[in-house]
Amino acid sequence: MSEHDKKLAFKIYLYLGALFITSLVVSNLIFQKFFYWKPFGDVTVFGASLFEVSVGILPYPITFLITDLISEIFGKKKANQVVTAGIFASFFSMGIVFVADAAPALTASPVNNEEFSKVFALSPIAVLASMIAYLLAQYVDIAIYHFWKNFTQGKHLWLRNNFSTFTSQFIDTFTVVCLLCVFKVLPWNLFYGLVVSGFLFKVFIAFLDTPLLYLFVYILRKRFNLKVGEEIQLGV
Secondary structure (H helix, E strand, C coil), rough: CCCHHHHHEEEEEEEHHHHHHHHHHHHHHCCCCCCCCCCCCCCEECEEECCEEHHHHHHHHHHHHHHHHHHHHCCCHHHHHHHHHHHHHHHCCCHHHHHHHHCCCCCCCCCCHHHHHHCCCCCCHHHHHHHHHHHHHHHHHHHHHHHHHHCCCCCHHHHHHHHHHHHHHHHHHHHHHHHHHHHHCCCCCHHHHHHHHHHHHHHHHHHHHHHHHHHHHHHHHHHHHCCCCCCCCCCC
16 A cells, blocks of 8 residues: 555544544533434333434444444454544543533623533433443444454445444443433333333434445445455554
C-alpha cells in the first residue's frame, strides 16, 4: 500500500472513530426524552407498550454499524480501540455536565438552574448502568463478529453483521434494564416488557444497516484493492 493510501486509510479510520464517539456521547445526553412508534398499533409486551423507547436508543445502531465496518476493514484491535476511546469520552462528557450543573446560573441566564438540571443532570446510576451495558455489548459484538469472520473465512458478511449485532444488542438491553431495576430507577414489573420492546426495536433498526455495511465495505475494498477477509494494517 502506498504512503498516500495509508494516510487516506488512517483518515477514514479517524472519521469513523469520530462518528462513533459522537453517537455514543449524544445518546447519553438525550436519553431522558422518550418517544413512541406504533407500526402495529397499541401492542403491549409484559405490561410495557411496544416501541415506547428513549431517543437515546436512536444513535446506538449507528455505533454498531461503525464498529462492524472498522472490524471488517481495519481489524479487531482497531475496533476495540475505538470502543475504549468512546467509553472514555462518555465519562469525560458526563463529568463536564456534572460540573456545569453545579455552577450557579446568573439571574439573567436564558436557562436557569432548575431547567438545566431537569434536562442535563443525569442520574449517575442510569449513566453507570448504560456505560457498563454498552461496554460489555460492544466488546461482545466485536468478538462475535471476528469469530464468524474467521469461521467463514471472510465470506457471508451478512451473517457476522447480524449475528454479532443481535447478540450484543440483547446483552446491552438486558443489562441496562436489569441494572436500572436493581437500583430502583425502574420498577421490576416493567423489566420483561422494556427488555423485549427495546431489543425488538434495535433488531428492526439493525436489519436496516446490513445493506449500508455491504455498500461501505464494497467501496473501501475497491478503493484499497482488498481481498475478501483482508484488513488494512494501520500499525499501533
